[in-house]
Amino acid sequence: MNPMPKPPTMKDVAAAAGVALKTVSRHVNGATNIDPALAARIATAITELGYRHNLAAASIRPGRSAKVIGLVISDLANPYWSLLARSVERTLSENGYLLMTVSSEEDADRHRLLVDRLLAQRVDGLIVSPPRRDTTAWAAAAAPLLPVVAIDRPALSTPPPPAPVQDARADPEAPATSPTEPDLASNASAEAKRRPHPPLVDTILADNAGGAEAATRELLRHGARRILFLGDSLELYTMRERHAGFLRALKSPAAGADSSVATAHTAAEAADVLAALLGTGRIDAVFAANNRASIGAIEAFTRAGTRLPLIGFDDFESAALVRPAVSVVAQDVALMGEAAARAVLARLAGATPAPATTTLPTSLILRGSERP
Amino acid sequence: MNPMPKPPTMKDVAAAAGVALKTVSRHVNGATNIDPALAARIATAITELGYRHNLAAASIRPGRSAKVIGLVISDLANPYWSLLARSVERTLSENGYLLMTVSSEEDADRHRLLVDRLLAQRVDGLIVSPPRRDTTAWAAAAAPLLPVVAIDRPALSTPPPPAPVQDARADPEAPATSPTEPDLASNASAEAKRRPHPPLVDTILADNAGGAEAATRELLRHGARRILFLGDSLELYTMRERHAGFLRALKSPAAGADSSVATAHTAAEAADVLAALLGTGRIDAVFAANNRASIGAIEAFTRAGTRLPLIGFDDFESAALVRPAVSVVAQDVALMGEAAARAVLARLAGATPAPATTTLPTSLILRGSERP
DNA sequence: TTGTACGCGTTATCAG
C-alpha cells in the first residue's frame, strides 16, 4: 500500500533477467537480433516487475522524441474546435503521436504562455490557431525549432489593421445600423491587405470570404435588399474575411442592396441585438457569421414570433432540427484537422518545402431558411 | 534556414554567460539568491541564444515531473466530453498542469493502448472514462503508480454482468417492444449488483438513475402509460443506470404503466426506430436516454408530423431551440470535470484517503416537451 | 553565493 513506489527501471529488469542494460533496451525497442532465451528471460522480468518504458527519459537523447504534438485552440467547448481536435488527434494517433490540447480562451497572453509551455515540454510539432491580436512573435520564435502549422487563421506576417474597421457596434439598448459606404471602404483596404506576403508557417484555412459571398448571393437571389451581417468582433480574422465576402456579394451587379453590421460575442447577445432590430424594418434578411450568431438569430425569431430569411456560417447541431431548418455555409472541419496534422507529420518526416497556405472550400447547405 | 538547429542547452547558456551550469539552473528555476550581475548576464544569454527550459529532461530527475495529466475519454466530438475536457483542462491549468486528451472510441483495446502510452509518457495522473467492457486491469495496474480518477463510469471491481440484459433490441425493420416483466427482473439484479465493493479508484459519477427516475415520474404525472426507453446499448454503465431509474419510477404507486426498450447508437438510428413505432399506438411517451436519442426523437416527430411527450437525458444545444423545447435531465458537466481534476490534484499534493465515489446530482429542466 | 561531481533512465558507440 505504498503511495508511490518508484517504478522499476531498465537496470532493475536487467538485473532480474541477468543480462546487460543494453539488451533490455534492445528488447524494449523491438530489436530482432536477440537470443530468444534472453528475450524470454527479459520478457518475464518485465511483467514480473511491472516495468514500463520511460518515454520521457528516452526522449532526452538526441534524435529521439516523445512523439507528442501540441494543439493550441481558443475554446474546446465550441463544437468547431472539438471536432477539429478530434480530427487532429485521430490522424496523429494513426501515426503514433499523442496530442496535447490547450485552450487560449482568445487571450493573447495566455496564448504565449501556452506556446512557451508546450515548447518547454519539447513537443515535436505545434498546431496553432493564432490569437486575435497576433503579434507573430510566437510563430517566429517557434517555427525554426519545430514544425508549426497555423489553423483557421493565418499567423500574421504584418500586424492587423490598426483600427479594425469602424463598424457600427450595435448595443442592445440602441442598436445602430450603418450605411454601406464606410464598410465598403474598409473592405477595400482589407482586400488589399489580404495575404501580402508568403505565410510564415504552413497554414490551413477555410474559404471564409467565398463561403460568405455565396451565402449572401443566395439571400440576394431570394429578394433580400437590406441584409444584416450579424457576427463577432471584426478583430477576428475569420470575421473580417466573412465580412469581406459579404460585401463582395453586395457590390455585384444586383445592386441597390443595403447592408448593416451588428456585433455580438454570445448567442444571447446576438439574440438581443437582432430582436431590437426586428420591428424596425431596417433589415429584411440576416447573414449570421458564426454558429453562435445563428443560434441567437433563431432565438430572436422565436421570441418575436416572426422571421427573416437567414443563412449562417458554420453548420451546427440544431440547424437541421429547427423549423425552418437553417441553411448554412459549412466548413469541412475534419478535413482541416487532418490537413493540419498531415502538414506537421510531413515535416517531421523530413519534408522542407516553403511554408504554404491551404484554403479549403466551403459548401453551401440550403435547408429552407434562406427563403422569405 | 537550417531545418532543425538543435536547441541550446543550459551548458551553452552557462558558457555564454561565463557562469557555472548550476547557476543557470537556479536562475531558470526562479531561485532568489543569485548575484544580480550574474543574473543579468544569464538573462541576456538566454534571450540571445533563444534558450528554453527543457521540462522533459528535468522531469526524469527523481521527485520532479513534467506536470502533465492524461485524460482518456471515448469521443471528443461529443459535446458532453468536450465540455468535460474543457473543464478539466481549465482546472488543471490553473494549477500549472497540462492536459493530454485521447479518445478511445469506445474500443477496449485502444483504451488499454492509450493508458499504456500515457503511463509510458510518465504523466502525473490519469482521468479515465472506463471502456464499455472494462477488464479493470488498467486501473489495477495504474492506480499504484499514480493518482487515477474514473469519470462518468466506475472502474469495475467486478466484471460486468455476463449477459448485459436480455432486452428487446429493436431493429428498424421490425422494432420489438417487450413487456415490463423481464426488464424488471433484470433490473432487480442490476440494483443488487450496484457498487458491491468500495471503488478501486476515486470515481466521479452523475446520478444517472435518479435523473432518469425523476424524468420518468414527470412523464407519468402527465398521463403517460406506455413509455419507450430509447437509448444506447445497455452494455454501457450509464445506460444501465438510467434504465434502472426508469424502471424504478414505473414500479411506483402510479402502477398500470407499461414500458419498452429500443436501442440505437446514432441519432439517425434512433429516429428510424422511433418512426417505426409512432403509428402503432404501442407507446404514448418517450424517455430518450442520451442526447443522440433525443435528437433522433425530434427528427422522428418532425418526419411523422406528430409528437409524443418527450424528456431526454443530457442537455444539448438544440434543446431550447426546437418547438416544443425539449425537457431534459441535465448533468453539471463542468462540475464533474472540476471534481475529477481536483481529486487528482489533491492526491498529487499528498492526500491519500481511501478511494471514494462522488455522485453529483442531476437537474430536471422542464421546457414543455414533457406535456402531451 | 558559486562551482564540482554525480545521478536520473535511456540510447549509441564500439569493442568483444
Place this chain on the structure above:
DNA sequence: CTGATAACGCGTACAA
C-alpha cells in the same frame, strides 16, 4: 549477438 562505457539535459548534495 552482447555488454561496458559514455553521453543526453538537468537538479542536487557537497564542498569551496
